[in-house]
Amino acid sequence: MKKHFLLLLSLVSLTTISFAQIPELNVRNTNxxxxxxxxxxxxxxxxxxxxxxxxxxxxxxxxxxxxxxxxFLLFANTLNADNKASLALEFFKEYVRVSDNKNATLQIESIFSETKTSYVSRLLETDFPISNPTMYDERVYSSTGGRLLSYGTDCDGNLSNRKEVLQDVVDRPIGSVAFFDYQTKAVISLIDNNQSSLYLIYQKKGKWKKPIKLFTDKPGNYAFPFIDEVNNTLYFSSDRSNGFGGYDIYISSIMDKSFSPPINMGNEINSSGNEINPTVTNDWLYLSSNGHISKGGYDLFKYKNLGDFNVIFANCTDLNTRDNDLGLVPNGKNQFLVTRGNNDVISLYSLSKPAVASTFSGNVIDDNGNPLQNAFVLINSKNNIGNYSTTSSTGKFIHKSGQVTSNISGIVMADGYETSSFDATSDQSVTIRLIKIKPIEIIKEVEIIVYSNDTSATEVTETIIPDTLFERESSSTQPDRGLYYIIIGSTYNYAQAYDYWNEWISSFSGAEILEYDNGLYRIGFYGGKDEDQVLSLFNEARKLKNDVWILRPEN
Structure with a gap:
């Protein structure tokens, strides 16, 4: 495989940090x-x-x-999870170049620049850790230490009234459960000998019968059951053979106490990673995956089959975070319970989407009329605090409010540009033009005074030269992709690139701003004509800045 570029970075000392996982994931990852x-x-x-x-x-x-x-996809997702979005974007684009994913560019655009109205998120209080909750008849079920606990909710929406269920029915640790048929039947995942399997349990004359193991035709882990009672369909995850990677989503038709042979839902959904926690609501299939383009690790995705070979598979960008978004449970109209993993803790959040009473939109452009991406539009702000939206790659923003508002005011901010304010009515679309901040040059003068006793003193003075009198000439060139470069830093904002260049030009005299077609600016300098030369310069450069890297020629 041809290599487009290779990074050489010094690695800092590391500590082991991983999120506390749910039982059905533990068995697969341990193996x-x-x-x-x-x-x-x-x-x-x-x-x-x-x-x-x-x-x-x-x-x-x-x-x-x-x-x-x-x-390259896994690396980009990892960098996103580690809060290195700019570098992640570079590797997402490398993934686009080397993969056959035809939708990758649009998916990346949705991750980085799609404007969304965020759900209101609230952390729920729980007496016990929540690992992989499901819901039936307004009760939340979650396994803790292999025991299945049932919860109600109090007036604040927090989990309460805890009690253990099915403790006399099974003799192995429970992963998760899907009740159906008026809670007289359930499909449960049980953990045994480091393996997850699905079982059917049902009541006869009000008493639960012994579990019946499902899908014994192929070995593997079977987990994360969900019952779509409207269509009599069982959804679940399995890493059985002939899949696409780790856990894949499968479906099976339910006929009383019988289940049809599993059908893999295909590569529109399944990836080389793990697809877990399938949930159907409002004709959409929701799932969590770490094998698709994401904001970091596991993200929530939604899928709908429109017929005639037309499907929708999209990242739920308005629900996802840099944390591991592991599962979604519908909890009313425009309301969800979402489990998120961060380091050693899995937390349960309530997400609700406020009703939209009014919508206000507009565009943000620079002084040349070009659209500005990732500008912050603060609506009805006081002291720079208020509701905000960010602009897309086309400079467009949309602000949705739960209140009817006739007059709108706000301010617009973007890195490297002067802040601008505006006043408008809610029924008009506005265009806000931002002016780029011109850099101010600071010249340091060093004067050495020698005294008669052979001692000396150094005085340093700083003189601010306004840009109207003097402006340092920065270099912005298209890189020659047949050459080696030592890269000092990168950004998608020219003003920030100029600041970086100013900061490091004294240490790296040959540094220049390298401009790319995709809007990326790298600050770097020529690294030589061969591997020996570039490695020698790289080692010298690391003495001044430890996170430099080598951009090698394209093959």
């Missing part, structure tokens, strides 16, 4: 850990949610040339 090495080990760190170790290992395997196309 993989026993035999993993090299790139497989790096992928395993990713699947375990240990993104700091995953980042370090993936850097190492990239340097060794062991990446397959999908590893």
């Amino acid at each position: 993989i850990s026993m035999r993993a090495s090299g790139i497989a080990k790096a992928r395993n760190y990713y699947n375990n949610g240990d993104y700091i170790r995953a980042e370090a290992m993936l850097y190492s395997e990239l340097e060794k040339g062991n990446f397959r196309p999908n590893d």
